[in-house]
Amino acid sequence: MLSGNLAIGMAAIDSGLKLYFGYPITPATPIMEYLAKYLPEHGGRVVQMEDEISSIGAVLGSFYTGARAMTATSGPGFALMTELITHGVMAEIPAVILDAQRGGPATGLPTKTEQSDLHAAVFGGPGDSARIVIAPTSVEECYHFLIRAFQLAEKYQTPVIVLTDFFLDNRVENIPLVRSSRDKSASWNIFPDDLLKNRYQRYSDTPSGISPRAIPGMEGFNFTATGLEHTEWGAPDYSSENHSKMSDKRHRKIRYALNDLDKPTEFFSEKYFDVGVIGWGSTFGSVLEAVIKSRKNGFKVGALKITSIFPYHADIIASFMAKSRIVLIPELNYEGQLANLIAHLDSKPVARLNLVTGTPIPPSAIVTRIEELLEVKAR
């Protein structure tokens, strides 16, 4: 019997987390409380910081030295973190940030569930600041995704945002969780070769965009990590050529990260669907149940689960959309934030089901919407 928050706490310990920095906020606080109790016996520690800005600042400082660190927050705290998240993007410092979404905007509905931080997670902050965003759909995925988040952050040297929500954090699932061994949670750090000693370029422009990352204590690799635009050496440089080149390097790196990100999963794989339903996060459970029910009712319906929110597998999503006569994206937000992100992948308009009830989407609402869409089409 596990809740999403408990699974995340266990994953943090199993990934060898050294430092947790956080500030109390509903619904993320139970993660901090769990780790405050259990992390010390595994050699780590929890520091309750003065705010969310200092929490992410300390996470970056810690990862800069190579020590795994994380923070967990919710929308209002995440908003405060965005400047330093983009610093992680620019200075290429790993970080793991869990955003347990709740109703928003502003203080919003602290004890209600919503999926309305997707735009903030993908785009929040100044400048072109592509980062990795992943969203588990179940308690078991909460566990595995958090461990993977540390590895992605290390390899791609960028903040990785894990999006959960109030419902996923608190719902309890009865699952046979196989806890990861240490080699499964091993570091994905890419350190510079000794050959580069004394002529080390921290931000070397490579085909993948990944530059080997030195950490303090390594002799002959001293560099300054900076949020200013910089050359491959790390020296500030605002020239047109340099900003163009380095922006491309950073974005190339994030595109390359798709190789390590879970592909969307198609359920009831067929050549053609009358309605193809795309789901993400805690909503996907309702999507799957609704699709099963609609198929029993005789409708030709399929489902696609997306967990890699950014970067996303455009080709796979596009082919699912192309073979669905109608594409439906149910979400717990008013604006249709995933729909806005991926609607351009197909020429026809995407159908939406947006609820901001503060409660999980009932499968029946999706079933009704599917039947509505098919009746409208039939006329």
Place this chain on the structure above:
Amino acid sequence: MKTQARILAEQLNDIKESGKLAPRSGSLPTWCPGCGYFGIHQGINECISTMGLPLHQVVTVSGIGCAGRYPFFSKTYGLHTVHGRALPAATGVKLGNPNLTVFAVGGDGDGLAIGGAHLPHIARRNIDVNYILFDNSIYGLTKGQPSPTSALGSKTKASPYGTVDKPLNATLMALAYGASFVARLFAGDPKSITEALIEGVRNPGFSFFHIYTTCVTFDKTFKTWTHLKEWTHPLPSDYDASDLRLAFNQVLEDDFSLGVIFRKKD
């Protein structure tokens, strides 16, 4: 008889061989000629050389501002963060790898305005970070706006009728927040900066260095070299830095006495 040029060349050679310049990067500071920051830079470099700290075991963390550029001018590892956030990042660095010597540097705007929320907390957590506040009472990089330590009535382009906000006293704040080592120094005296830094680096907790310095470009009236030289003086000879009450009294009564204001006894 040696020529002047020969004497200078020999002096330069002596400095090079002494290793005093070793911690200094090939990138020359972008600060204005005559800036007080050069004196602070010298004080920090001498501390690193004198203590024989391996440069790859030292991290200099900064925020934004003229002082924020500091890590680029040093050969240590550097972490140049965003405005006001040097102290949280330094906290992460020190806890991430406690074997590193960590310097945090920044100006009065970076540390007392936008980053003002962090000083109390790093002090009460007593993280072993050496925080050097370059206090010139003005925003230099943005070309001369009043800062939290500008004197009441300061006239700048952003305060043409004079400021109406009272200045903060950073030394007093550090004492109140419980810093375990507090020194107040002057950029015109690098030797004292070095001495205080050496003691602070050895202090296994948070050490705060409040350094009065100049902005030769945007402040021609307040913290000028002439004024600072005239105003500053050493602490009384019988001053006992282990007495917190005495430290408060000293700082409340005299803004310009310099030296180690407070060192916590074990």
